[in-house]
Amino acid sequence: MNGLIKASDVNQAGHLQIAGVDALELAAKYQTPLQVFDVGKIRQAIRAFKRVFEEEGVDYEVSYASKAFSCLAIYQVINEEGGHTDVVSGGELWTAMKAGFPMDKVSFHGNNKSRAELEMAVDQGVGVIILDNFHEIDLLSQILEEKDASSKVMLRVTPGISAHTNEYIQTGQVDSKFGFDMESGQADRALELVLANPRMKMAGIHAHIGSQIFDVRGFVGCADKLCQLASAWKEKYGYETDILNVGGGFGIHYTDQDQPLPAEEFVRAIVKEVKSKCQENNLKLPAIWIEPGRSIVGPAGFSLYTVGSRKDLPGYPSYVALDGGMGDNIRPALYQAEYSAVVADRPQAEDEERVNLVGKYCESGDILIKSCPLPKTEPGDVVALLSTGAYGYSMASNYNRNPRPAVVFAEDGVDQLVIKRESYDDLIANDLKYQK
Numbered sequence: 001m002n003g004l005i006k007a008s009d010v011n012q013a014g015h016l017q018i019a020g021v022d023a024l025e026l027a028a029k030y031q032t033p034l035q036v037f038d039v040g041k042i043r044q045a046i047r048a049f050k051r052v053f054e055e056e057g058v059d060y061e062v063s064y065a066s067k068a069f070s071c072l073a074i075y076q077v078i079n080e081e082g083g084h085t086d087v088v089s090g091g092e093l094w095t096a097m098k099a100g101f102p103m104d105k106v107s108f109h110g111n112n113k114s115r116a117e118l119e120m121a122v123d124q125g126v127g128v129i130i131l132d133n134f135h136e137i138d139l140l141s142q143i144l145e146e147k148d149a150s151s152k153v154m155l156r157v158t159p160g161i162s163a164h165t166n167e168y169i170q171t172g173q174v175d176s177k178f179g180f181d182m183e184s185g186q187a188d189r190a191l192e193l194v195l196a197n198p199r200m201k202m203a204g205i206h207a208h209i210g211s212q213i214f215d216v217r218g219f220v221g222c223a224d225k226l227c228q229l230a231s232a233w234k235e236k237y238g239y240e241t242d243i244l245n246v247g248g249g250f251g252i253h254y255t256d257q258d259q260p261l262p263a264e265e266f267v268r269a270i271v272k273e274v275k276s277k278c279q280e281n282n283l284k285l286p287a288i289w290i291e292p293g294r295s296i297v298g299p300a301g302f303s304l305y306t307v308g309s310r311k312d313l314p315g316y317p318s319y320v321a322l323d324g325g326m327g328d329n330i331r332p333a334l335y336q337a338e339y340s341a342v343v344a345d346r347p348q349a350e351d352e353e354r355v356n357l358v359g360k361y362c363e364s365g366d367i368l369i370k371s372c373p374l375p376k377t378e379p380g381d382v383v384a385l386l387s388t389g390a391y392g393y394s395m396a397s398n399y400n401r402n403p404r405p406a407v408v409f410a411e412d413g414v415d416q417l418v419i420k421r422e423s424y425d426d427l428i429a430n431d432l433k434y435q436k
Ligand SMILES: Cc1ncc(COP(=O)(O)O)c(C=O)c1O
Pocket: 065, 068, 109, 171, 208, 210, 211, 212, 247, 248, 249, 250, 291, 292, 293, 294, 295, 390
């Protein structure tokens, strides 16, 4: 039986329910593949982070990393919860803007923001631009001059920490493509440039060590490095930081093998470290910002698929094929990410076999779950993959010209479509016929 399923996830009919709505009804109403979010879980995750900061009595900001899942409705929910958000592209910024998200509560990230994106950020008055490299300092300073404007900025530094996670999602190590290196003097030089620019207001120091991290020591080490840098900058430049932004990356439960701490406990450890290092180094206690993405939307997401074909070959694993796959969830193919699944009309049934749960894409690597324990399934059964809310829809593609799925928000027994399923006409909406 799947350890991610609790009694409250099962209704009286014995079916999987999501925020009180029967998963089979959702599949019938909106068709599959379908992405469903339990909005209450999103709210609870944000509130749990806030509670820790409040208990610890520090200034803070919970900045949702919207690359994990971006659409109008999610920015509305984050705003209702009083959150901040970070965006990494003009497209995410545009979506937040159109959702009515307050621009002064937006941080703009990215390792290669274009001139057009930086201009958009300045024109919209985003709260803070997180500078990643020297090219960007130069570009932003030209733009601010041209527009006779000013902007709050943070500097992203790489603390030289190799977090224990898939190498494609590590970002804090010295040779990362992100941020200013701390050891070689790059970060010092960046600070000198910012402090010398009257149009840039240095708001704080940022680092992000990677994603899906379970070991609290990486975060504590990062907090420690940032405090050391803050102390060195106070001594060398008389600059004392108002904000330490320690990024996101808090690992979540995807399968029974994962035993993460509750995400908010990572934050408690970070806060304690910052408090003690600030006291030791005689620094004022800065506001602490975090940027969780996965831990806010991941556990709230369910992917519903319908079972289709099956291939059995004696002596080999069987394949059970679903009506979605790597186009709506690239993570298993890209990072060997693991998920677990249940059959929606009997989520508590005993497992009877192990099958490779595959998608419908023209790739042998289109395997959503290898050797997945499941009860026997038949074509037409609805299978739910669990904890798929982060980096699923947001990394979706139209590979094989499959339309991207619909997305539904469910809360307090009510479901609502928040992203329509793409149609075949949507797929050709930007195509132009070749004329010779
Ligand atoms: C700068 C930054 N902040 C926050 C995040 C969010 O990470 P996660 O979704 O693992 O919490 C990311 C993604 O890894 C990131 O690059």
